[in-house]
Amino acid sequence: MQFGQLTPTLLSAFEEIVGTSHVLTPARLEEDEYARYGRDHTEDLAFRPDVVLRPANADEVSRIMRLCYEHRIPVTPRGAGTGLSGGALPTYQGVVLSTERLNQILNIDQRNLQATVEPGVINEVFQNAVKEVGLFYPPDPASKGSCSLGGNLAHSSGGPKAVKYGTTRDYVLNLEVVLPTGEIIWTAANTLKNSTGYNLTQLMIGSEGTLGIITKVVFRLLPYPQQNILMLVPFRQEEQAAEAVSAVFRAGIIPSGMEFMEREAIVWSSEYLQIPLSLPDDVRAHLLIELDGQDLDQLYKEAEQVYAVLENYDVGEILLADTAAQKDELWKIRRNIGNAVRYNSVYKEEDTVVPRAELPTLLKGVKTLGEQYGFKSVCYGHAGDGNLHVNIIRGELPDEMWHEGLKQPIRELFQLCVRLGGTISGEHGIGLVQRPYIGIALGDVQLNLMRGIKQVFDPQGIMNPGKIF
Amino acid sequence: MQFGQLTPTLLSAFEEIVGTSHVLTPARLEEDEYARYGRDHTEDLAFRPDVVLRPANADEVSRIMRLCYEHRIPVTPRGAGTGLSGGALPTYQGVVLSTERLNQILNIDQRNLQATVEPGVINEVFQNAVKEVGLFYPPDPASKGSCSLGGNLAHSSGGPKAVKYGTTRDYVLNLEVVLPTGEIIWTAANTLKNSTGYNLTQLMIGSEGTLGIITKVVFRLLPYPQQNILMLVPFRQEEQAAEAVSAVFRAGIIPSGMEFMEREAIVWSSEYLQIPLSLPDDVRAHLLIELDGQDLDQLYKEAEQVYAVLENYDVGEILLADTAAQKDELWKIRRNIGNAVRYNSVYKEEDTVVPRAELPTLLKGVKTLGEQYGFKSVCYGHAGDGNLHVNIIRGELPDEMWHEGLKQPIRELFQLCVRLGGTISGEHGIGLVQRPYIGIALGDVQLNLMRGIKQVFDPQGIMNPGKIF
Numbered sequence: 048m049q050f051g052q053l054t055p056t057l058l059s060a061f062e063e064i065v066g067t068s069h070v071l072t073p074a075r076l077e078e079d080e081y082a083r084y085g086r087d088h089t090e091d092l093a094f095r096p097d098v099v100l101r102p103a104n105a106d107e108v109s110r111i112m113r114l115c116y117e118h119r120i121p122v123t124p125r126g127a128g129t130g131l132s133g134g135a136l137p138t139y140q141g142v143v144l145s146t147e148r149l150n151q152i153l154n155i156d157q158r159n160l161q162a163t164v165e166p167g168v169i170n171e172v173f174q175n176a177v178k179e180v181g182l183f184y185p186p187d188p189a190s191k192g193s194c195s196l197g198g199n200l201a202h203s204s205g206g207p208k209a210v211k212y213g214t215t216r217d218y219v220l221n222l223e224v225v226l227p228t229g230e231i232i233w234t235a236a237n238t239l240k241n242s243t244g245y246n247l248t249q250l251m252i253g254s255e256g257t258l259g260i261i262t263k264v265v266f267r268l269l270p271y272p273q274q275n276i277l278m279l280v281p282f283r284q285e286e287q288a289a290e291a292v293s294a295v296f297r298a299g300i301i302p303s304g305m306e307f308m309e310r311e312a313i314v315w316s317s318e319y320l321q322i323p324l325s326l327p328d329d330v331r332a333h334l335l336i337e338l339d340g341q342d343l344d345q346l347y348k349e350a351e352q353v354y355a356v357l358e359n360y361d362v363g364e365i366l367l368a369d370t371a372a373q374k375d376e377l378w379k380i381r382r383n384i385g386n387a388v389r390y391n392s393v394y395k396e397e398d399t400v401v402p403r404a405e406l407p408t409l410l411k412g413v414k415t416l417g418e419q420y421g422f423k424s425v426c427y428g429h430a431g432d433g434n435l436h437v438n439i440i441r442g443e444l445p446d447e448m449w450h451e452g453l454k455q456p457i458r459e460l461f462q463l464c465v466r467l468g469g470t471i472s473g474e475h476g477i478g479l480v481q482r483p484y485i486g487i488a489l490g491d492v493q494l495n496l497m498r499g500i501k502q503v504f505d506p507q508g509i510m511n512p513g514k515i516f
Numbered sequence: 517m518q519f520g521q522l523t524p525t526l527l528s529a530f531e532e533i534v535g536t537s538h539v540l541t542p543a544r545l546e547e548d549e550y551a552r553y554g555r556d557h558t559e560d561l562a563f564r565p566d567v568v569l570r571p572a573n574a575d576e577v578s579r580i581m582r583l584c585y586e587h588r589i590p591v592t593p594r595g596a597g598t599g600l601s602g603g604a605l606p607t608y609q610g611v612v613l614s615t616e617r618l619n620q621i622l623n624i625d626q627r628n629l630q631a632t633v634e635p636g637v638i639n640e641v642f643q644n645a646v647k648e649v650g651l652f653y654p655p656d657p658a659s660k661g662s663c664s665l666g667g668n669l670a671h672s673s674g675g676p677k678a679v680k681y682g683t684t685r686d687y688v689l690n691l692e693v694v695l696p697t698g699e700i701i702w703t704a705a706n707t708l709k710n711s712t713g714y715n716l717t718q719l720m721i722g723s724e725g726t727l728g729i730i731t732k733v734v735f736r737l738l739p740y741p742q743q744n745i746l747m748l749v750p751f752r753q754e755e756q757a758a759e760a761v762s763a764v765f766r767a768g769i770i771p772s773g774m775e776f777m778e779r780e781a782i783v784w785s786s787e788y789l790q791i792p793l794s795l796p797d798d799v800r801a802h803l804l805i806e807l808d809g810q811d812l813d814q815l816y817k818e819a820e821q822v823y824a825v826l827e828n829y830d831v832g833e834i835l836l837a838d839t840a841a842q843k844d845e846l847w848k849i850r851r852n853i854g855n856a857v858r859y860n861s862v863y864k865e866e867d868t869v870v871p872r873a874e875l876p877t878l879l880k881g882v883k884t885l886g887e888q889y890g891f892k893s894v895c896y897g898h899a900g901d902g903n904l905h906v907n908i909i910r911g912e913l914p915d916e917m918w919h920e921g922l923k924q925p926i927r928e929l930f931q932l933c934v935r936l937g938g939t940i941s942g943e944h945g946i947g948l949v950q951r952p953y954i955g956i957a958l959g960d961v962q963l964n965l966m967r968g969i970k971q972v973f974d975p976q977g978i979m980n981p982g983k984i985f
Contacts, residue, residue: 240943242941
């Protein structure tokens with residue numbers, strides 16, 4: 048790809064658009080702060096943009112894009128930088144377009160159970176705002192306290208509640224998008240149904256900033272489920288934990304959370320959080336199961352059915368969380384596994400996903416590969432969705448093994464996913480680091496269709512170049 | 517568009533692919549039967565294909581497409597021909613490719629709550645098959661007894677249950693598609709989550725046969741809700757019926773059906789079905805409200821909450837259906853409104869959709885336009901989704917008014933939808949008859965993106981030409 052160079056004239060033009068204080072360059076910012084815009088939460092990767100722009104609205108984004116389009120400057124959109132596949136890394140330098148100032152909740156429409164928001168709003172801020180008026184926005188990635196809704200849209204992020212409520216894409220009615228040419232469009236209408244032309248909304252979601260920049264979102268919302276029950280179920284065999292997942296669904300129960308954590312995951316996280324946890328030696332894995340709804344009696348009935356299913360497995364004593372504080376603590380442990388792993392060691396996270404019932408086979412496959420190639424992994428994830436996060440721990444692995452040697456087992460891991468009917472990313476995206484593996488999941492025909500679509504939206508190839516394919 | 521001609525050589529080649537008995541021409545079929553392939557349920561429109569092909573599998577579809585691609589023959593895919601926007605009409609003659617022999621349920625995977633089916637399977641046949649093993653496929657268009665799943669995919673059909681369970685697109689995990697070039701692809705993986713490249717699955721759904729031919733579908737399924745409650749609520753003011761819809765949701769209830777029927781709709785349908793119904797003179801509209809779940813006690817609690825909401829409106833005596841037979845009868849009345857209207861008169865059906873709370877304004881707008889332009893309309897639809905089917909009755913309208921004069925009020929009706937945040941089709945698609953109006957919902961930039969995507973998939977422009985845009 049042949050890109051244009053950032054010139055002083057262009058910089059002045061950017062300053063005119065967003066104001067000098069929102070054109071960040073190395074000269075204007077502490078080194079640490081500037082470097083932050085070249086990193087995300089993916090391994091220890093770091094790149095360096097030529098400039099960081101912080102527009103305040105769609106019009107400014109549009110004017111920036113027109114200039115970049117004309118001068119063929121690469122533009123990497125950036126939310127909160129919590130991504131795990133390197134999607135926000137400015138691999139071709141150029142402009143990092145940060146959405147941090149597009150951070151307004153514009154409207155919560157209680158009549159229609161909808162909200163219009165800007166992409167820079169933090170997921171949890173939005174959740175709390177709608178909860179205050181009795182409404183519910185379910186997608187809740189582990190990083191909900193720090194990730195932005197725009198980043199969630201880029202990958203259709205899920206989180207624990209996806210098993211019952213679906214992922215980000217299931218809540219989007221309409222998007223305002225600035226195209227690479229600078230044109231501003233709405234993708235659809237603010238309706239629950241739409242059969243009016245091709246689905247541009249769902250095409251944008253999951254496109255990882257390669258087709259345009261989302262500047263407004265209309266979400267649908269649900270009534271807030273007022274009650275929930277949370278139980279932590281210890282298993283003496285990892286694979287039985289994975290098997291029990293399907294059995295619960297077959298019993299007619301749809302939990303609002305169904306999280307798998309192998310022993311190391313829960314141990315590392317509770318140590319990291321300094322939450323004491325006495326774990327019997329024979330416990331190998333846990334399921335964290337949440338039920339939610341409007342009626343507590345009803346939930347207790349469902350919980351009894353879950354207990355009945357679990358009796359068929361070799362489980363330890365089930366912990367039923369009694370108080371809100373205890374529930375928060377259990378979720379805190381689950382949500383901090385990623386942080387705990389990062390605290391212990393650099394790691395590569397593979398976001399494997401298979402049909403739910405294939406999870407035991409996938410888990411076994413991960414461990415076999417580890418033994419065969421000599422790496423340690425910590426596995427956890429959204430078992431109800433068949434979505435297993437495989438953390439390959441750097442630990443004492445030599446450079447050669449870390450940078451090159453792991454490619455083969457990762458390849459084999461993804462091939463196993465595809466053989467089981469799955470794919471190579473459930474919610475983290477392809478971004479930069481999974482790009483070499485996309486051919487395992489998608490053939491040339493599909494990839495060429497995607498490249499063709501990219502060309503339609505972005506004929507100059509300036510939007511987040513070097514990502515996905 | 518410049519298309520190639522069907523030659524005897526091509527006909528022989530088709531015969532070799534699908535067998536002589538599945539190459540239908542006017543010479544080989546009764547006139548009535550042949551004419552059927554040039555019609556659907558849209559007004560009284562009729563076209564005439566050069567040939568009808570009935571392939572049995574994806575490989576045959578692929579070989580047909582390769583030939584048509586090479587010779588630039590237009591191909592109109594056809595499901596069961598129950599469409600309401602003319603999407604299956606062969607406006608450029610050429611080949612009608614019927615999916616009627618692609619009618620196998622290939623697999624119901626009870627471990628993963630998934631099923632793999634061919635597009636020619638009738639919606640209700642599939643629903644019943646999965647119900648037999650305790651599973652639930654929710655999308656249920658009024659024509660469920662005769663429409664095919666492939667047609668449902670073409671428009672992302674909804675039906676009464678969409679309000680709680682979403683439309684067809686919410687149940688699709690993966691599609692096998694034959695592209696216009698004859699290449700066969702799978703769009704995704706058999707997983708509940710997928711963040712691996714652009715969402716080709718959702719791009720295909722709702723594309724009305726203009727991008728390729730779906731030959732297999734992997735659906736996700738739910739546990740079957742074993743219990744339901746159905747109530748028919750008479751209102752003395754149409755607009756209050758529409759207002760009550762939003763109020764029920766705001767009370768935290770998500771009904772599994774929330775259907776609006778104005779007086780004429782229910783009267784015509786019950787007369788058509790010869791079901792006696794004594795309707796007080798002052799009743800102007802009904803809401804048919806269904807609640808479903810696994811626990812009847814819980815549903816009665818919810819029903820009480822619904823009653824409490826309805827107390828705020830001027831409603832007549834609420835009929836709570838006591839028996840399965842009574843429920844079936846009420847649903848039969850609702851499902852046959854379209855047939856009853858068709859029995860009474862030729863009609864144009866507009867599939868308007870707005871945010872739910874805007875329904876009273878939309879309904880009022882329809883009636884005002886009717887008074888202004890001198891037409892009668894019968895309105896009913898999925899009020900929970902803001903989806904109102906407006907049936908404009910031909911009755912005694914003169915030719916000029918029917919063919920030309922109605923264009924202006926229809927245009928104004930759609931403009932009203934868009935002003936209210938809605939769009940011009942919720943579930944019937946654009947097809948042929950709404951095509952002149954698509955510019956009301958989508959601007960040139962969006963339409964050009966769609967045309968660009970069409971070009972990527974179908975560079976020869978042979979797939980269902982003349983539809984959508």
